[in-house]
Amino acid sequence: MGRTFRHVLGRCLSPLVIWLAVVGSAQALTEVRDQEQILAAGTLRVAVYRDFPPYSFTVEGEPRGVDVAIARELAADLGVELRLHWLAPDETLGDDLRNAIWKGHYLRPGQIADVMMRVPYDRDYAFRMNALGEVENELVHMFAPYQVERWQLAYDAERLDGVASLALFQHHPIGVQIDQIPDFYLSSAFRGRLNAQTHRYRTPRQAFQAMHDGEVAAMMAMRAQVEWLLGEADAPDGRYRLADEAFPQLGKRQWQLGLAVHEVNRSLAYALEDTIMRLIRSGEMARLYAAYHLGYEVPAMYRSLRAAEDAPP
Amino acid sequence: MIRLGTRTPFALTTLVASLVMAGAAQAAVTDDDIANDQATPDDVVTNGMGWRGQRFSPLETLNSDNVERLQPAWAFSLGGEKQRGQESQPMVKDGVMYITGSYSRVYAVDARTGEELWQYEARLPQGIMPCCDVINRGVALYEDLVIFGTLDARLVALNKDTGKVVWRQKVAEYEEGYSISAAPLIVKGKLITGVAGGEFGVVGRISAYDPTNGEPLWTRPTVEGHMGYVYEDGEAIENGITGGEAGKTWPGEMWKNGGAAPWLGGFYDPEIDKLLIGTGNPAPWNSHLRPGDNLYSSSRLAIDPDDGSISWHFQTTPHDGWDFDGVNELISFDYEEGGEVVKAAATADRNGFFYVLDRTDGDFIRGFPFVDEITWASGLDDNGRPLYNDERRPGDPREGGGEGESVFVAPSFLGGKNWMPMAYSQDTGYFYVPSNEWGMDIWNEEVAYKQGAAYLGAGFTIKPLNEDYVGVLRAIDPRTGETVWRYNNYAPLWGGVMATAGNLVFTGNPEGYLMAFDARSGEKLYEFNTGSGIVGTPITWEMDGEQYVSVMSGWGGAVPLWGGEIGKRVKDFNQGAMLWTFRLPGQAASEGLVSR
Helix, strand or coil: CCCCCEEEEEEECCCCCCCCCCCCCHHHHHHCCHHHHHHHHEEEEEEEEEEEECEEEEEEEEECCCCCCCHHHHHHHCCEEEEEHHHHHHCCCCCCCHHHHCCCCCCCCCCCEEEEEEEEECHHHHHHCCCCCCCCCEEEEEEEEEEEEEEEEEEEECCCCCCCHHHHHHCCCCCEEEECHHHHHHHHHHHHCCHHHHHECCHHHHHHHHHHCCCCCCEEHHHHHHHHHHHHHHCCCCCCECCCCCCCCEEEEECCCCCEEECCCHHHHHHHHHHHHHHHHCCHHHHHHHHHCCCCCCCCCHHHHHHHHHCCC | CCCCCEECCCCHHHHHHHHHHHHHHHHHEEEEHHHHHHCCCCEEEECCCCCCCCCCCCCCCCCCCHHHHHHHEEECCCCCCCCCCCCCEEEEEECCCEEEEEEEEEEEECCCCEEEEEECCCCCCCCCCCCCCCCCCCCCEEEEEEEEEECCCCCEECCCCCEEEEEEEECCCCCHEEECCCEEEEEEEEEEEEEEEEECCECCEEEEEECCCEEEEEECCCCCCCCCEECCCCCCEEECCCCCCCCCCCCCCCCHHHHCCCCCCEEECCCEEEEEEEEEHHHHHCCCCCCCCCCCCCCCEEECCCCCCCCEEEEECCCCCCCCCCCCCCCCEEEEEECCEEEEEEEECCCCEEEEEEECCCCHHHHHHHCCCCCCCCECCCCCCCCECCCCCCCCCHCCCCCCCCECCCCCCCCCCCCCCEEEECCCCEEEEEEEEEEEEEEEEEEEEECEEEEEEEEEEEEEEECCCEEEEEEEEECCEEEEEEEECCCCCCCCEEECCCCCEECCCCCCCEEEEECCCCEEEEECCCCCCCCCCEEEEECCEEEEEEEEEEEEHHHCCCCCCHHHHCCCCCCEEEEEEEEEHHHHHHHHHHHH
């Protein structure tokens, strides 16, 4: 609150992580559609983050991105039309799930999606309890991991020979997106000694442009964001390189992203999961990613499935 | 579906027309009306019932002897499906009442009958994500304009008779997380507003506009290192860097995005000719990322209304690590000590301390806790700076430490007192402070996600300190620090307070009651159930020889959003949106006079 909220909230509410212990009465007004209703309506409403390349964004009004491409496949396999539900990120994932899946945003009550993209597939998170012993996200089913994500550092090889250690950025400027994890991380790593060289930008694209313009020597963002920016860049081969940096004390080094539906919608989840598995097995998923200059790494769950299927009887 | 523009019911057209015609005879709101608001009880044309925001009425027709005969005169529903968090203070001028509702709506209502004259609903952008809920705290009146701030950070000026838009001005980009919820302030022919904004990347600022056309006059960032400007003929002219230069109290480039949003607006003291405005918490919330005092976050600023320069500041929570904010109102008052008049100002901070300052220079006179428990500091030093209990500063999530280890901090970040304004009685010399007794557990989390990214986060939960109450209305003697009386309330108090010369103190509670107390003893003399929780602020005025009281009813605001164990206490309170008006019948007043 302050917050901000703090705002909150009051403020402005706060950037602290919140949870809502109270399920508001607006829930009763929210219509969760089951698979039959979706088929009858002929549309699948899929929530994607807005302005979030290379996952979901628009170019001259046309939806683009890997999440949009996957969403098209989800709708096509159900034999219905895709309706994108563009989502502005709230303070935490729990807020996004509330806004997109089970309640709707308080300015747009009842306006929810059938499925949300880019939701972590993480048992610890999915079953986490709040201070009252209630499962925080009990109204949400998270499933079908389709991407592995991690933090990534890219540097300008015309300025740096390599990144042996983050300590390098005591002396060389590095760009990050403001208010995102790399920002907080670099602000405090090495007891704050990288803070003075940390430059903050509104978007990863602006951080990349700053590297292109020589303002910073490196940038840090999620791997797919970095790969996309490098792939789109008009630069001689080899000028920008990925660093293999471990990022000590950053928490999870990698995590998986999947889909989410309302907890009551299990049969819809099975159908959607079938599409994800089809895309992965056919190699179509890797092609969708390659279209945005992204490498594709099959999530661990499908690797073991494939191993089991491939094993001799 | 948001209805656009204004709506004038057909049946009212002739009434409006007659009002418009009568308008020629009705004086518009002048600078003198605003300057003298506190002394002229036939109208309420300022937020705070007077420039200084004392919320003290000299009316004594309604008093502690007859308040039990106070009767509802009329009630008005704001309508619509979306009804919650009515934090507006009504304004009254020439028999018309002006209020705002949640979701950027404004209403003009006949103060005698409660009939709607017009309504305006702002067109809000698609997909807007305001940082700070949907509440609004009221309008400003100037000449024939009704001016308010919107969720998408604009000022909108409406004609007072028709509700038609006269001008609009963008104050800040809503897409960058800015919003406006406070009532604007009119001072010396200038319209003053702050901005709300909860996201990192926001820089607080206070701006002045020409109220007649919305043209900018000056702007003053509230974070050290940012340039202020005055505007001449539409041209921005540099007017000095806030704090002199960048980087004195912030590490690296952190000053570029320091937060400190003055989201609650403020008041004006004509004697010292300064705006008195509070600022929000610094960003980001993790204080370990920004060693230093982080000026001017969590501070009170005295600002020159002519050009926006900062005369003095007082920072209540330097290096704020608890999200305490410093926006709470700073209220001017005078008191005598050793035969001399002290020109003071007082504030009850989120952090649990009550401060008395010298308003001529911002010097600390005294400070004391106004809540029962403060854990994050052991007290204040001679300059009013907190003596921190370092073990009660939330840890750096990056340091790990694991889940389960939590820090307990009281007050909670919702504050010993939040936005809801206190009142100062010129009769008793007490401040009447709506406060809450709650704390919070804060701990680090191993698993947190934001927009598809994993990180080490922090979690918290707010807890009541007592089983049988959270809210406490306190009468506080600013000369001694003594709590003269207190009234405990089960739910958190979130509404403002008003004092009157009739030995009365009014406030409302989330349970829905408008309550009146004896200003000296604290005895509850009156209560009326308005049907939904009260988080607004009452006013009183005189019309046709009778004294009236009005208050908005409609539960909402921040408390139900933040849940936790507090959420359990309030989850059954119904939301809503009603404007209630009460009247002391003339006969009761004269009988009261006799019995006195």
